[in-house]
Amino acid sequence: MSEIDILDFNVWLDYVFTTVYVVMLIALCGHFVGNILTGRLKRRFRNWEWPHHDGPPIPFLPKFMHFQHVFSMIVLALTGLYIRFPGFIFGGWDNARTFMRYAHYVAMIVVTINLIWRLWYAFASARRDYREFAITKQDVVTAPKVILYYIFVKPSKPHLGKYNIMQKAVYIAFAPMLIIQAYTGFALVTNPFLFGESPRFWLLGGFLPFVESVDLIGWYARIAHYILNWLFIMFTTIHVYLSVSEDFPAFLNFFGLSVFDRENTAAHDDHGHKDTHGVDHEHAPSPILND
């Protein structure tokens, strides 16, 4: 990169992502207004009519992993942003960066262990649930209808499984994003505690003869880490918004704050008939596990 690039790039990243994030928040506000205007909000929060949940209850373990993932990711986001923008929170706290760094390290270790645990749970445990995340051909075919539902063009969306294609796509994307984020995050640690060298040295190929500057590669790793940080923040914001606005009982249930009221939610099922408000839900060929 030329001089102007390396100087400007950091500043560009700050403004591009903060701008995109603000635009995204405005868009979500717009979507919320759409929920009000189309009556979806009233049906959900006033009449308490939510998607039907007739699958088995979600086991404790994935809920626990999700909870500690949420907690750690919040810690990572706040401490990570502090490391980049010292003082944006806890401004008057002297030498807060050291604390933030260590909090960041601890949280990233928790998230990394959690990721490995979740992947094991998905693919190798007795209750492996990776199929719930697999994108099928039907998902792809019906994807436009899902999108049209979210932009209020269609009153309902096809239910093909526990998650719709947009959820699946984002949850699947989270796995490689987390792996890259963990890798680039560890690559930013410069304390030489691994055989006299730092994790950065080993992870970024400092031992390779053609690597001219590990610091420069570290700079690229930092940029990647920072970009992914914003993607996580944006995806998570959308995820939280849709979890609350589209399926609040499931949101509460995931944090152990309530159990599903199956009688009420059953009024809004998706078995190809009209619900109490005449909303026509399309037929779902597979068991409905709309958690």
Add this chain to the structure above:
Amino acid sequence: MFSARRMAFLIALAIACVGFLIPAIAVAQDYDLNFTLPTAGKSGCMVCHGDKNLGRLQGDQFISYWVDGRDLDESAHAAITCSGCHIDFAYKSPHNIEQTDWVRTARLACKNCHQDQWTAYSLGVHSIAVQPGQELSEDEATKPLCGDCHQPSHTIKMLTDNPEAQAELHLRGFEMCGTCHPDEWDSYSDYYHGAAYRRGAVDAPSCWDCHDYHTIQSSSNRDSTLHEDNLDKTCGQDGCHDDPNETYLQYAGLVHRRDEVRAENPLYQTIDGVKESIQGIFGTIRAWFT
């Protein structure tokens, strides 16, 4: 004839008048005490300078001459007598010394013991190029002396094998450099160096970690640690960057220029413009109701 009672009253009145007048005369005159201080201790100076109220009005500013003996006793110079540093001390009071004399003395005060540091300082841009007998030019007069950076001078801590004092010194960038270089202090705001340092990050570099300390040179000087030929060594010093190459070193341009680069960013300018427009609209609306 005066009565005995009247006589006694007049004598008492005369004594009272004399009793009030003598101190008043003493205050009105510049006092001139001739005294000798013990050369092997500080107790003589501290008779006066241990008083918290000791000071002098210069214009409308109160200049304190109080010296906290406890701080002094904990400092690196606890074993040094006052006149070991105040080498111009004259046995007269109230020690009226011309400013230029004081400056010259301050230059020399530390030199006697800290010869290496003095030599290093003499090679840097902060060195004052004035010889005894010469008048200080305006430019030279603004250059710092040892005590301007190493302040408060009575509480200088021993740094050798003293991590606590080193850490304390590390975070004194504003006091040591920022008071004379406010623009440079304000612009030291990049992500990982300045912004963190100014918020007390012990692992962020202080001014002198990059600019050197006693032998500070202008960055255009080839001997400067910040000359482009020396940046790799400066950024690559122990505890900083391992092997910065030429491309990586370009980041150094952001260390004091982040605000500048930000102000030049078109997206920032757009956002700033929008922000100002919104503020203008709200200002207009507010003006309608006030």
